[in-house]
Amino acid sequence: MYWQTIKKSPESQQTCPNLSDYEQARASFSWNQVRQELIGLPNDQGLNIAYEAVERHALGPSRERVALRWLGKDGGVQDYSYGRLQELTNRFANVLESLGVDKGDKVFVLAERIPELYIAALGALKAGAVFCPLFSAFGPEPIAARLAIGQGKVLVTTERLYQRRKLATLRGALPDLKQVLLVRQEGERVDLPDTHDFHELLAVAAADFTIPPTDPEDLALLHFTSGTTGKPKGAVHVHAAVLVHYLTGKWVLDLRPDDIFWCTADPGWVTGTSYGIIAPLVNGVTNLMVEEEFEAERWYRILQEQRVNVWYTAPTAIRMLMKAGTERARGYDFSRLRLLASVGEPLNPEGVVWGQEAFGLPFHDDWWQTETGGIMISNYLCMDIKPGSMGRPLPGVEAAIARRTHLGGIELIEEPDQPGELALRVGWPALFRGYFQEDLRYRQCFADGWYLTGDLASRDRDGYYWFMGRADDVIKSAGHLIGPFEVESILMEHPAVAEAGVIGKPDPVAGEVVKAFVSLKTGFQPGEELRRELLALARKKLGPAVAPREIEFQASLPKTRSGKIMRRLLKAREWGLPEGDLSTLENVAETGQEADSDAKP
Numbered sequence: 001m002y003w004q005t006i007k008k009s010p011e012s013q014q015t016c017p018n019l020s021d022y023e024q025a026r027a028s029f030s031w032n033q034v035r036q037e038l039i040g041l042p043n044d045q046g047l048n049i050a051y052e053a054v055e056r057h058a059l060g061p062s063r064e065r066v067a068l069r070w071l072g073k074d075g076g077v078q079d080y081s082y083g084r085l086q087e088l089t090n091r092f093a094n095v096l097e098s099l100g101v102d103k104g105d106k107v108f109v110l111a112e113r114i115p116e117l118y119i120a121a122l123g124a125l126k127a128g129a130v131f132c133p134l135f136s137a138f139g140p141e142p143i144a145a146r147l148a149i150g151q152g153k154v155l156v157t158t159e160r161l162y163q164r165r166k167l168a169t170l171r172g173a174l175p176d177l178k179q180v181l182l183v184r185q186e187g188e189r190v191d192l193p194d195t196h197d198f199h200e201l202l203a204v205a206a207a208d209f210t211i212p213p214t215d216p217e218d219l220a221l222l223h224f225t226s227g228t229t230g231k232p233k234g235a236v237h238v239h240a241a242v243l244v245h246y247l248t249g250k251w252v253l254d255l256r257p258d259d260i261f262w263c264t265a266d267p268g269w270v271t272g273t274s275y276g277i278i279a280p281l282v283n284g285v286t287n288l289m290v291e292e293e294f295e296a297e298r299w300y301r302i303l304q305e306q307r308v309n310v311w312y313t314a315p316t317a318i319r320m321l322m323k324a325g326t327e328r329a330r331g332y333d334f335s336r337l338r339l340l341a342s343v344g345e346p347l348n349p350e351g352v353v354w355g356q357e358a359f360g361l362p363f364h365d366d367w368w369q370t371e372t373g374g375i376m377i378s379n380y381l382c383m384d385i386k387p388g389s390m391g392r393p394l395p396g397v398e399a400a401i402a403r404r405t406h407l408g409g410i411e412l413i414e415e416p417d418q419p420g421e422l423a424l425r426v427g428w429p430a431l432f433r434g435y436f437q438e439d440l441r442y443r444q445c446f447a448d449g450w451y452l453t454g455d456l457a458s459r460d461r462d463g464y465y466w467f468m469g470r471a472d473d474v475i476k477s478a479g480h481l482i483g484p485f486e487v488e489s490i491l492m493e494h495p496a497v498a499e500a501g502v503i504g505k506p507d508p509v510a511g512e513v514v515k516a517f518v519s520l521k522t523g524f525q526p527g528e529e530l531r532r533e534l535l536a537l538a539r540k541k542l543g544p545a546v547a548p549r550e551i552e553f554q555a556s557l558p559k560t561r562s563g564k565i566m567r568r569l570l571k572a573r574e575w576g577l578p579e580g581d582l583s584t585l586e587n588v589a590e591t592g593q594e595a596d597s598d599a600k601p
């Protein structure tokens with residue numbers, strides 16, 4: 001089906017967007033200019049994300065403006081002004097200092113969407129520590145793996161998660177983890193050994209704090225992401241990333257100081273930190289924190305009652321709303337909405353257009369990834385939307401479609417509409433500075449001065465980029481990146497499992513769901529009971545966000561001659577796609593497939 005371009009004329013805009021002329025902004029762009037719009041630490045002491053997010057407003061006329069509004073599960077609402085946030089984050093920075101946290105130490109936070117998470121994130125940045133979020137739906141294994149790889153020194157979590165995820169039992173294997181701070185709910189008064197009470201420490205800490213000198217290149221954020229093989233990778237970001245957070249908040253999300261902004265991403269993932277905490281605060285808006293999970297009516301009610309102006313969500317949520325039926329959106333007042341934006345996975349053209357039907361506005365898709373540190377490609381308010389396209393590169397960012405050469409370099413593909421790997425020219429301030437302690441994996445992402453994203457895409461004649469898929473085997477389920485290796489390793493722990501191969505299976509709502517193929521050791525029989533046992537094992541160890549939804553037993557899994565499981569082939573069969581080159585397949589007869597006639601011996 002052909003999707004018509006959604007035209008944006010000046011008359012169709014309710015107000016003049018922050019970015020009103022894309023071409024002109026590209027032509028005259030300078031990162032130095034963006035730096036001038038931020039204040040920097042006093043006395044030329046550098047640039048600190050938390051200072052830009054909090055003090056920049058708390059020290060001026062916006063001090064009393066609501067920075068964070070928390071909508072709790074119990075229906076309670078808590079407002080934190082920029083002034084109050086300044087005080088609380090100062091206190092937390094003092095807490096960290098009193099616990100012996102030094103510059104560059106890693107402060108992990110594992111929590112649901114509660115105010116303490118935001119306070120800990122910003123307080124850690126003030127103290128010069130590195131903030132690392134963990135998704136609250138992770139099971140003990142992904143939590144322990146990330147704490148170990150990132151050498152977490154402090155963990156802030158809730159009493160409930162500490163108990164449920166049995167974190168006390170993991171601590172023996174985490175020698176770097178020195179301090180655990182627990183947020184307790186009213187009534188929870190269990191005193192657990194070797195833990196501190198978050199609020200007790202906060203209450204006795206001083207309310208003043210002077211942020212130490214912060215070089216823009218000092219480490220600020222550690223975000224875990226997944227690759228095809230090996231352990232999760234910790235992408236490190238520096239304080240200079242705030243330039244991109246600020247600019248994309250201003251130009252892509254069109255944030256203005258009086259706005260009410262809602263980013264539905266969980267702060268356990270990169271979008272929830274960069275756009276659920278940093279970008280909105282740096283732009284001085286009121287940022288909503290919604291504790292409850294998705295429910296169509298609840299979300300519509302929040303948009304109406306909170307008079308949300310800018311809403312940043314994800315394709316899975318949009319598809320769930322579409323599934324619930326457009327009529328559910330009727331009767332709500334969405335007149336305050338000025339911009340709808342989406343990120344994290346491909347947004348079908350139907351979703352873009354459905355925005356107009358339900359809210360009177362189209363969704364603006366944008367693209368980025370953990371490594372890029374901020375939005376790189378986007379549909380801007382001032383620009384026509386081609387439904388299904390990710391849009392055009394941010395002014396200040398140069399994108400291209402590239403092909404890797406055998407010599408380790410790349411060739412840029414100039415011709416339009418040709419598939420290739422999406423590449424970004426190195427030089428924007430939010431580009432990650434490394435995978436923590438994995439230099440080789442980091443260096444493999446670059447060639448000839450370009451960062452290679454691992455995404456396949458094309459660019460059309462008008463300079464719009466179109467997502468085609470991943471170049472690797474990682475799975476995107478409900479917007480969350482999942483590494484197949486992490487899941488396979490847990491399944492392999494079961495005594496019955498000989499081999500495991502994990503892929504993403506197409507799903508109309510979540511985009512993909514995790515599916516595992518398993519072959520068994522001699523003496524074990526496939527059956528419903530074993531399937532349930534494996535699913536339960538994975539859920540217990542990995543948590544619901546990562547565990548497979550489906551398990552299929554096979555006599556043996558397709559492997560290369562060197563013994564690597566061919567996930568590509570499992571996926572092609574599952575998706576009904578061509579199986580491609582089978583020349584490296586180990587045992588063709590066993591899988592019932594014919595190898596290409598030119599298969600090498």
Ligand code: AMP
Nearest residue numbers: 343344345346366367368369370467481
């Ligand atoms: P993460 O690093 O977890 O944020 O995941 C980044 C990956 O999500 C990208 O490399 C893409 O594969 C995918 N992604 C993000 N945004 C989009 C988008 N707008 N359209 C298609 N895929 C996207």
